[in-house]
Amino acid sequence: MLVAFKLWDFKKQIVTTKDGYILSLLRLPNGRSGAFSRPNKIPVLLQHGLLMAYWDWSWDELAANDLRASFDYVYQRTGNQTIHYVGHSLGTLIALATFSQHKLLSMVRSALCPIAYLNQITSLISKAAAQIFVAEDLYWLGLHKFDPNSKAVDKLLKTVCMDPEIDCYNMISAMTGPNCCLNSSSVEVFLDHEPQATSTKNMIHLAQMIRRGTITKYDYDDNDENMSHYGQISPPVYNMSKIPNDLPLFLSYGGQDKLSDDNDVSRLLNSLHFHDGDKMTVQYQDNYAHADFVMAVNAKRIVYDPLMAFFELH
Structure with a gap:
């Protein structure tokens, strides 16, 4: 998507949330040729993953x-009551959470590297950071912005990387798994813009999921705080089985992905066991890891062409 911005004209759109925060959406209204899209074209909303969230929220607020x-804005802007949604990583989680609670059957959605259950991830660096409460320590120190480039985060990551079982030599592979199909130019573009900051609270929320194997709202680890926010002492559960059975879903995941692990995805798929067979496509790429889905040189043929075919059917 970063490369696309260099090739295509895009327009910045301003969206205000119901709690008063201002979001920026980047709209690509036309193709490389400069010709504007036909008015009856179905809009596609692309949602990035973890890094770039605001500083004092978890993914609960994102969902x-x-x-x-964002959905409401696109509806109003295009006048089209159908939207194709493509999320990567955390972008899939917030959509799954949204659709487990709200019936938006007019919308077609898809997911790449579906993130839902996280307790079986094989990313040792992510698991270790969760187990030693790295994000919680930062929050306790008053660092509500989780910046991977900051000295505080760098120091804690170096502590994690001292574990002899964790190889941090190639940080991308250590985090995401051995991506099969990246080239140097795509990685250079990525590193020109990433990693960006996210909310420390967001990192705490994900760490809770890794440790507990649950998909719930953010746990304040305080009965009074949870009662104040949720009306109960434990955070409410996101029930994936409540995703409408006739909502079209395209799920694509990789066998080398250390963040969206086979076993965790299988658990998600099991919760979607009763989903209408003709409404769900599951694609498995044995040699793909987490970053391949957005940067692999063969991603168009392997992932995006089947995705577009799915869109055409629905």
Whole structure:
């Protein structure tokens, strides 16, 4: 998508959430030729993953407020009551959470590297960071912005990387798994813009999921705080089985992905066991890891062409 911005004209759109925060959407209204898209074209909303979230929220707010505001804006802007949604990593989680709670059957959605359950991830660096409460320590120190380039985060990551079982020599592979199909130019573009910051609270929320194997709202680890936010002492569960059975889903995941692990994805698929067979396509790429789905040189043929074919059917 970063490369696309260099090739195509894009326009910045401003969206305000119901709780008053201002979001920026980047709209690509026309193709490389400069010709504007036909008015009856179905809009596609692309949602990035973890890094780039705001500083004081977890993904609960991204699902409840940000994503809903983006959907509503696209509806109003295009006049089209159908939207294709493509999320990567955390972008899939917030959509799954949204659709488990709200019936938006007019919308076609898809997912790449579906993130839902996380307790079986094989990313040792992510698992270790969760187990020693790295994000919680940062939050306790008053660092509500999780910046991978900051000295505080760098120091804690170096502590994690001292574990002899964790190879941090290639940080991308250590985090995402051995990506099969990246080239130097795509990695250079990525490193020109990433890694960006996210909310420390967001990292705490994901760490809770890794440790507990649950998909719930953010746990304040305080009965009074949870009661204040949720009306109960434990955070509410996101029930994936409540995703409407006739909502079209395209799920694509990789066998080398250390963040979207086979076993965790299988658990998600099991919760979707009763989904209408003609409404769900599951694609498995044995040699793909987490970053391949957005940067692989063969991703168009392997992933995006089948995805577009799925869109055409629905």
